[in-house]
Amino acid sequence: MLAAIYCRLSKEDMIPFGHGEKVQESESIQNQKSLLTEYATEHGWNIYEIYCDEDYSGIDSERPAFCRLLEDAEQRKFEIVLCKTQSRFTRDMELVERYIHNRFVLWGIRFIAVVDHVDTEIKGNKKARQINGLINEWYLEDLSENIKAVFRHKRSTGQYIGGFPVYGYQKSQSDKNKLVIDEQAAAVVRRIFALYLAGNGKQQIASLLNAEGIANPTKYKQQKGWNYVNGAQRNHLGLWNKTSVGRILKNQMYIGDLVQGTRKKVNYKSKELVAVPKEDWVIVPNTHEAIIDREVFASVAKLLGEHTKSSGNGKTHLLAGKVRCMDCGSAMLKVSNSSANYARCYLRCKLYATDKSCCSNHSIRLDRLEKEVSDRLKKYIQLYYTPCWGNLLSDTDGEEKHIASLQKQIACLQADVLRHEKALQDLYLDKSAGVIEAEQFAQLNRAYLKDSQRLKSRIFVLAQELDKTKSNTDKTALQGKVLQWLDFDTAPRELINVFIESVEIGKRNLQTNEQNILIHWQI
Numbered sequence: 001m002l003a004a005i006y007c008r009l010s011k012e013d014m015i016p017f018g019h020g021e022k023v024q025e026s027e028s029i030q031n032q033k034s035l036l037t038e039y040a041t042e043h044g045w046n047i048y049e050i051y052c053d054e055d056y057s058g059i060d061s062e063r064p065a066f067c068r069l070l071e072d073a074e075q076r077k078f079e080i081v082l083c084k085t086q087s088r089f090t091r092d093m094e095l096v097e098r099y100i101h102n103r104f105v106l107w108g109i110r111f112i113a114v115v116d117h118v119d120t121e122i123k124g125n126k127k128a129r130q131i132n133g134l135i136n137e138w139y140l141e142d143l144s145e146n147i148k149a150v151f152r153h154k155r156s157t158g159q160y161i162g163g164f165p166v167y168g169y170q171k172s173q174s175d176k177n178k179l180v181i182d183e184q185a186a187a188v189v190r191r192i193f194a195l196y197l198a199g200n201g202k203q204q205i206a207s208l209l210n211a212e213g214i215a216n217p218t219k220y221k222q223q224k225g226w227n228y229v230n231g232a233q234r235n236h237l238g239l240w241n242k243t244s245v246g247r248i249l250k251n252q253m254y255i256g257d258l259v260q261g262t263r264k265k266v267n268y269k270s271k272e273l274v275a276v277p278k279e280d281w282v283i284v285p286n287t288h289e290a291i292i293d294r295e296v297f298a299s300v301a302k303l304l305g306e307h308t309k310s311s312g313n314g315k316t317h318l319l320a321g322k323v324r325c326m327d328c329g330s331a332m333l334k335v336s337n338s339s340a341n342y343a344r345c346y347l348r349c350k351l352y353a354t355d356k357s358c359c360s361n362h363s364i365r366l367d368r369l370e371k372e373v374s375d376r377l378k379k380y381i382q383l384y385y386t387p388c389w390g391n392l393l394s395d396t397d398g399e400e401k402h403i404a405s406l407q408k409q410i411a412c413l414q415a416d417v418l419r420h421e422k423a424l425q426d427l428y429l430d431k432s433a434g435v436i437e438a439e440q441f442a443q444l445n446r447a448y449l450k451d452s453q454r455l456k457s458r459i460f461v462l463a464q465e466l467d468k469t470k471s472n473t474d475k476t477a478l479q480g481k482v483l484q485w486l487d488f489d490t491a492p493r494e495l496i497n498v499f500i501e502s503v504e505i506g507k508r509n510l511q512t513n514e515q516n517i518l519i520h521w522q523i
Helices: 029-042 064-074 093-107 126-156 183-197 202-211 217-223 242-250 294-305 350-354 366-384 388-393 397-432 438-471 474-485 493-499
Strands: 002-009 014-017 020-023 046-054 080-083 110-113 169-171 179-181 258-260 263-265 273-275 282-284 323-325 332-338 343-349 363-365 500-505 517-521
Touching (some): 002 029, 029 046, 046 064, 126 282, 126 397, 183 202, 183 493, 242 294, 323 332, 323 350, 343 350, 343 366, 363 366, 366 500, 397 438
Parallel strands (some): 002 080
Antiparallel strands (some): 014 020, 258 282, 332 343, 343 363, 500 517
16 A cells, blocks of 8 residues: 655744754654654555655645645545644644545545544544544644734834834844844935925836836845745836835834734634734834934825825925815815916816806916915015024023933833843743743743833833923924025925915906915914
8 A cells, every 4th residue: 555644844843942943853854754654664555755844834724745745645646644643734623624534535545643543444533533633723723822922022012023124124133123224225215205295296206216226125125135025016127106105105114113013814724914903003112213204204194194186297286285265165276277388287176176156266376376385485484583593492402411311211121121021932931841830930921011011101201201302302403494494496395394284265356366375374
């Protein structure tokens, strides 16, 4: 008779050993091969083939050698399947029923698990096999929950657990759970934010990056030699699109906050990921060096929230999302009046365009409006900006020292939290290895968690004080920007976003050609 031998080894079968991992000798592939080969020889069976899967979970139904074994079994290439234990074949109860109890029977194949004393030829053995299947599945479910608990703890303590870092960062060589800036990619991220604040649309930014031959995030990671695969990738040319640009503009990771837990698996058996509600994301502030200033990120977020529309060439106009009809309050939409010799843009009341009975025809030439707003903005700044601001805002030495002190205290407390996290990991591994009892583990675990919570509470209080202190120095930063902004002909988009809340346009007087333009200032 011909027997097929199946062996499997996964990370489930690893135990802690020093600073790394060591395969349990009893579970090694070599041990399984030796045991099963000897068993086949003792029974006078010839070995058809030895099928081996390494680093694959027992719940995975897409193991390469496992799938090949099933294909050969269906073609009746052997009469017996030999495994060390039933869990080596599968830990999924559904697969146990589908193959061991059904298809193998139809195909005339006998299944034997040597250590479990499982043999489909023995009558009355089915219940034992089903119990084994349930125990194996319970084990996987329990293992899944334990792993989730460890991951939750790592996320809450500000440790990065992703397989690949977000574009613009790389993992620290000294700590794989810490992100450090990848300067080459970070420069592209900074440029994307700058281009968007300057009024460029997402598609136009993508076109600029493509024209310069800059690889998109997926291609860039692959060029670095990472085994990274993007399931949503539309092409293999490494091209940017407005979606990839928009994803970067919205990513809070770039201001130094660690954002994790945005997706999760449906269950431990499935590989499918589903989105997690934003309120359930795990966000830990100030865990790594920021690429983008919080003020810049907030300005971009506000622009993105205004749902600004482009001018058709991928570039948003300076006042996009801020102009409204003075009579009905509707948004003023951009329209073009073009001929063979000229092209001119206007802003018109959205409600009037939809239903002329609801409002009157408010319209204004876009270039004239931008010129008028720029002139008024320059006068507004010159009127309210005086040199005395410098005197009022220059005494920041004490605040800077206080900020440095707070940052140092927070860093020390975060280091203490990380030490607690490491101690908890070691504790869990000791429990898994049987070094300590479950009751002792529970007591120590509660003590560590209580102490960690105390440290986190202190960090939270200090972080709030730090934010408050930093906000007191924002006026100084604004003063420096105002000095740079005073010299312009057409106001930059960034300046408009800082000073102007909205602009209202009245109906033009056809006799005097006058039109009321009202600006609502933010500061």
